[in-house]
Amino acid sequence: MRAHEAGALHGQAGTRGPAWLARPEDPNALVEHLWSQNVTKDDAGVLQVGGVRVDEVAATYGTPTYVVDESDLRARARAFADAFDGWDVYYAGKAFLCTAVARWVTEEGLKLDVCTGGELAVALRAGVDPADIGLHGNNKSVPEIRQALEVGVGKIIVDSFEEIDRISALASELGVTARVMVRVTAGVEAHTHEYIATAHEDQKFGLSITEGDAFEAVRRVLADPAFELAGLHSHIGSQIFDTAGFEVAAHRVLALHERIAVELGHVCPEMDLGGGYGMAYTTQDDPATPARLAEGLRTIVERECRAAGLAVPRLSIEPGRAIAGPSTFTLYEVGTTKEVALDGGATRRYVAVDGGMSDNIRTALYDADYSCTLASRRSDAEPVLSRVVGKHCEAGDIVVKDEFLPGDVAPGDLLAVPGTGAYCRSLASTYNHVPRAAVVAVRDGEARLIVRRETTDDLLRLDVG
Ligand SMILES: Cc1ncc(COP(=O)(O)O)c(C=O)c1O
Incomplete structure (x- = not known):
């Protein structure tokens, strides 16, 4: 927000609006x-x-x-499923979730990412297979974790050290194994056209790779029989229009993936690259198609894995806005x-x-x-x-x-x-x-x-x- 003595947003006057806004020849026409x-x-x-x-x-x-x-939303979900064939595509329910949408996206071949007990309740009411649900959240409550373990969600994305203890205690009490990913911050934040590769650890989500927290979290998870570690999870931003920001993130996440294999003897079978793929709100926006995104991400991950001498893990992504928006x-x-x-x-x-x-x-x-x-x-x-x-x-x-x-x-x-x-x-x-x-x-x-x-x-x- 810009500050202005007459109040926020009052200062952007002008005879023709912002530079990107073209005066239409026919204001009835749809863009x-x-x-x-x-x-x-x-x-x-x-x-x-x-x-x-x-x-x-x-x-x-x-x-x-x-x-x-409805047909458009389904087609966008299907386009991601088709373009990322061989990957798991989780629809990020935070973008918009109701039972109808949960059913549409799963019918089109997607899995579902939820981040609260409320979103989990919608997914379950919609009849989504719990094995196809991933539970996110930086501060999941004990009842939320308990419910996720009881219904058997496919994975819980661990976000903090405290949560490792909480999940461990609940899994032991319930006599189940918690299948988890560890959410890491790769020090990259991407928005639209630019990405910044420093100083983005200063936010509430995830465990830092550079500070060593992510490795320590993985060590604790692997040492605890209450867990099965599926892999690492990284989400780098929102309204991303190309794959440049993923390059640095993938490099850093795969370096950790390799360190886990070498030092802890565990080859993580999976890796999640998160969501954030952009959509067009105005004529300023030119988002990539799922096919172009898939090609870019595949190339990056395969190159990074080849360079590190690693097998490519099973990959997943979590688009929300690009499907529902x-x-x-x-x-x-x-x-x-x-x-x-x-x-x-x-x-x-x-x-x-x-x-x-x-x-x-x-x-x-x-x-x-x-x-x-x-x-x-x-x-x-x-x-x-x-x-x-x-x-x-x-x-x-x-x-x-x-x-x-x-x-x-x-x-x-x-x-x-x-x-x-x-x-x-x-x-x-x-x-x-x-x-x-x-x-x-x-x-x-x-x-x-x-x-x-x-x-x-x-x-x-x-x-x-
Ligand atoms: C972990 C995670 N995955 C996926 C998403 C979905 O992002 P988008 O709707 O921009 O694709 C978000 C959004 O905040 C997120 O935090």
């Missing part, structure tokens, strides 16, 4: 690669997904609503508009919708960029620089910071924001006691509710006086 595969507009400008009109979705289910293109848009109804004079004589149009930071916190939290389109009609009005804001009591309650929308967008219009399938519903809150939005799946001309809208009664039920 195709920002939308899921089955989204189109008809001649009247009404957005459709899988043959279903969004005005019908709004009439039936209300707004705001997350609209998931592009499949979904959020449908809002416009409630109010206003124009604000900016420095230099320009104006910015504020368009307030019936949701906001409670259904999409990413703009406020990460300064994220989104785009949007008028979804309920065509307009011949001139495009004007607009800011889509929510209904919450925060000036920072912004959904789309900058977009050119037709200048006649008015109350009652529907707006759709693409790319909201990951880290939106899963990070949703009930701020201002606004009930959380519904999730509707569309496939082959049919829409169905997969997560119902919260009601005021749901909220009041928790308030026990």
